[in-house]
Amino acid sequence: MSTEQNRMSATDSKTMISGGLEGIQESLKKINVDYSWWQDAFDNVTAENSSWVSSNMQVGVSESGTMDLLVIIQPDGRVIYSWTRYSGKASDPNILDHASLKALVDSLQDVPTTDVQARAQFMFVGEDLYLLSAARITPVDTTSVRPGQLPINIMGFHFHDERVAALGQSFLTPDLTVSKVVREGRMNIPLLDGDGKNIAHLTWSPPKPGQKLLAKSATPIFIVLVMFSLISVVVAKAAKLSARELANKEKSSYVAARTDGLTGLPNRFRFEERLRNQHIVAASRSGKLSILFLDLNDFKYVNDTLGHAAGDTLIRQVAQRLTNRLPKKSFLARVGGDEFTILLDAENAKAETTAIAIEIINDIQHDFHLCDKTINVSVSIGFAIADGKALPEELVRRADVAMYDAKKRRLPKPLQYKTEIETNIVKSRKVIEALRGALIEETLxxxxxxxxxxxxxxxxxxxxxxxxxxxxxxxxxxASFIPLAEESGxxxxxxxxxxxxxxxxxxxxxxxxxxxxxxxxxxxxxxxxxxxxxxxxxxxxxxxxxxxxxxxxxxxxxxxxxxxxxxxxxxxxxxxxxxxxxxxxxxxxxxxxxxxxxxxxxxxxxxxxxxxxxxxxxxxxxxxxxxxxxxxxxxxxxxxxxxxxxxxxxxxxxxxxxxxxxxxxxxxxxxxxxxxxxxxxxxx
The missing domain is CATH 3.20.20.450 (EAL domain)
Incomplete structure (x- = not known):
């Protein structure tokens, strides 16, 4: 019993730490994509506007405590901005050596420009271990750009001793450390660079609840053999309690990796897991599934004028209003800074989705009270109804397309996805590119x-x-091309x-x-x-x-x-x-x-x-x-x-x-x- 419980505990601890490490990597890549798929970032990085990068990108990650390193690389390989939390100022272009920069840039070779993605890998910066993520800084319109024309955004998360120790507390492994060599008797998870090579390990002592149990039970068994029956009952209860405590801690770690820390809602990772649920897939095939994509309007204005603390309060209040409005059969998640998604399983999907979306729009329009100020915001909503063919992931994409069109047109009502929307988007991109050329050639x-x-x-x-x-x-x-010019920048x-x-x-x-x-x-x-x-x-x-x-x-x-x-x-x-x-x-x-x-x-x-x-x-x-x-x-x-x-x-x-x-x-x-x-x- 002692040996088996030790083996199960060791397996569970490795599962928890692996899941937590994966969650950290996904969070890093998501933050990098949020800062990279940004028209203003593309324009200002291309123009090498370092003051804008400092006040909008570096300050954003440093104040939120989400990142410890930021490096911007131009397409020709020049480092135009570099910062670490420990340098105090963006002044050292040699934070990352040439080989490291090349490895990060090469990791994006298989990523098309139409799909903004980030790649993550472990790497040593000097003697310090970092989890680094690279993504191309991409404009809203990607039809006329090639990978070699895009700057690269590198963000890093420092795995220093205090942070690793804090992670260990979260994963119930208080002696969790980073080591290049694994000592005998220690469990480990390899940390890989971009080539799949082990450059370090997370190591920890395997939990041994069985030994504790054995230590508690051995002496009474040895001394009072005649009381074996009574002691065996005590041992069984202790084992059950220990297993229950371990299961509860494992469940807490599982939930934390799938929960948005600001609102308590499911996060993007949990939402994507939910999309693969058999019940959701079946609802999509039967035409009973709808997906709503929500995005707050003027959220950046709230952050810029009232500060990020007010923005966080606004997000929490919006999440509460959405939770109060939605029926129990729905699934609500926060998937981005001011973006929310809703899964709805309904017999009459279109009617119920439209009604709920209209109620949400009305709820959000009511006053919000932030920092002793009263503000008003609105929300853009796009939704897609299952047609029996598309998978849930495709419905999410369609709902996102409809939301984007509703936001562009500042519609005061929800917009259902139709193929014409994407057709219009293609036409709009064609006009935008023609207008861009007219400005270059000065034919206006x-x-x-x-x-x-x-x-x-x-x-x-x-x-x-x-x-x-x-x-x-x-x-x-x-009247037709000026709104497109405003939309595209x-x-x-x-x-x-x-x-x-x-x-x-x-x-x-x-x-x-x-x-x-x-x-x-x-x-x-x-x-x-x-x-x-x-x-x-x-x-x-x-x-x-x-x-x-x-x-x-x-x-x-x-x-x-x-x-x-x-x-x-x-x-x-x-x-x-x-x-x-x-x-x-x-x-x-x-x-x-x-x-x-x-x-x-x-x-x-x-x-x-x-x-x-x-x-x-x-x-x-x-x-x-x-x-x-x-x-x-x-x-x-x-x-x-x-x-x-x-x-x-x-x-x-x-x-x-x-x-x-x-x-x-x-x-x-x-x-x-x-x-x-x-x-x-x-x-x-």
Missing amino acids: DVHYQPIVAAKSGELKSVEALVRWNSEELGLYPP LIHKLGLYVFRRVCDDIAQMPDLKVSINLSPVQLRDSTLVDAFATILDETGVSAEQIEIELTEGILVTHPDIAKARMLELKRIGFSMALDDFGTGFSSIGYLRLLPFDKLKIDRSYIMDIEFDSEAAAFTQTIVNLGRALNMSVVAEGVETQEQLKIARLAGCDLIQGYLFSKPLSLACLKQWKQGPQDTLRLSS
């Missing part, structure tokens, strides 16, 4: 629509409007391209004042103002010749960022206009607090002004509001004499629309400006 045009004085018809300014006539796609409207390059073209054109017409539309995504860019100032210096144009137009969306979603950035732009000399006023939800309070100089009435009201008394009354109200706030008012989209007459009677200061001119190229604008002005249009 900028046209200008005149804005005239309402009373005299005198030209006061023009609005710059980007135009794209693609050889492949034809004349492609801004190209909006920053597009905005600077248009700004520079406008400045170059102003240099040819120095008396011209130009309005430029600014995307909300651009306004959130902390480098925007400096970039504009640099272009102004290079072209010799004054900021007073340029007016920045903003829509109401940025004022509602990020009012603090909007105000700070607007004040920076105003300090340089730009004037500010609120575009499409009346179509959003901004309040008079925003107008009083933000430094706007002009209001532009949306063309949807001007189009109806002849026939709709409410539209005319609304126009008059905006004019009165503008005067009260000392702002000029522009009527957009004026196309008829009657619309012009009513806009003038309402008191609009400026007029813009096809009645005077469509958007013109710079050459046509010069001719239009020099030609005779049709003052008859202005007769009442």
Whole structure:
């Protein structure tokens, strides 16, 4: 009995430590993928922006305590950033030697660029043992990149004595150590490098609960042989208790490896195990399974403005709301930073899934209280219904695709996966690549629509409007390609391209004042103002010749960022206009607090002004509001004499629309400006 119990305990301890080690490796690879499949990371690493890497990647892993080493390698093999928790600063490019770097890079040779994965291996850094993980830093769109064009992100976890000892306590092996040589009588698990070679071992003394049992029982058995029956009962009970304690500890270790430490929910490892469950596979084949993929919107904004502690609190509160909402037959897991998945087994899968998803969206929209602040967030949900053919893993992928599309479109409702979504994604990627090429080749045009004085018809300014006539796609409207530019991150390059073209054109017409539309995504860019100032210096144009137009969306979603950035732009000399006023939800309070100089009435009201008394009354109200706030008012989209007459009677200061001119190229604008002005249009 003693020998058998020793053997079983030794087997169990090796199983627990192997499972825990595997969990550490999977956690390391997951964190590396989270930091590597990131458009901002790709852009800034490619640009070798070390300050961004330090403040966003290195600080992220160091503050959370998840990593001890970070090394960034460019495709040409140069180390552009290197940091360890013990170096104090990112200054030593020789943290990893050439052979180690090559081994880590070579481990990614079989990974396609369309599938962001991480590879992990043990390696000595000097005399210290590390578990190192390598992954390619990959943009959102991977269709036009090759493995050799991508930087490599290396993250490391230091297996120092204190950490190994702590792991040993978790695995119920208090003398767990790392050793290059295994002493006789010690159990061990080999730690392998990328070539499968043993470079060290986790070693520990095999547990021997049988000897303890024997020590307790041998003396009474030897002394009082006549009491054998009574002692055997005591021994049996002690053995049962010892086995029960061992089973409970093993169960605790098993659960810990499969549980999210922040929320207490099942983690990605447990979720993937659940997908392979026979019951789940059977439900998928019978068409009774649905999978929901959830992602919080603006979670990064909460972390950036309130801190990671507030972000963690938000995740816990969201997890609690989801737990309270879901039926018992569901399975909820946290699979990423702000990502959750739900397995639902239901007779009427589509109806039940849709109803639950709508309830979740409504629950998440209620106020959250974090750090003495009240915030609002939303959630994007995609879901996939089993069709009897696809395996559960494929349903997860489909739900993820639907969630991505719902998030991109900011849908306020759940979105079911359809093949058309992936078709549209492919089309969008094609447009994005064509737009990227147009920016490189500088084939985009900028046209200008005149804005005239309402009373005299005198030209006061023009609005710059980007135009794209693609050889492949034809004349492609801004309303279609600008959202794709925002989604892909190209909006920053597009905005600077248009700004520079406008400045170059102003240099040819120095008396011209130009309005430029600014995307909300651009306004959130902390480098925007400096970039504009640099272009102004290079072209010799004054900021007073340029007016920045903003829509109401940025004022509602990020009012603090909007105000700070607007004040920076105003300090340089730009004037500010609120575009499409009346179509959003901004309040008079925003107008009083933000430094706007002009209001532009949306063309949807001007189009109806002849026939709709409410539209005319609304126009008059905006004019009165503008005067009260000392702002000029522009009527957009004026196309008829009657619309012009009513806009003038309402008191609009400026007029813009096809009645005077469509958007013109710079050459046509010069001719239009020099030609005779049709003052008859202005007769009442």
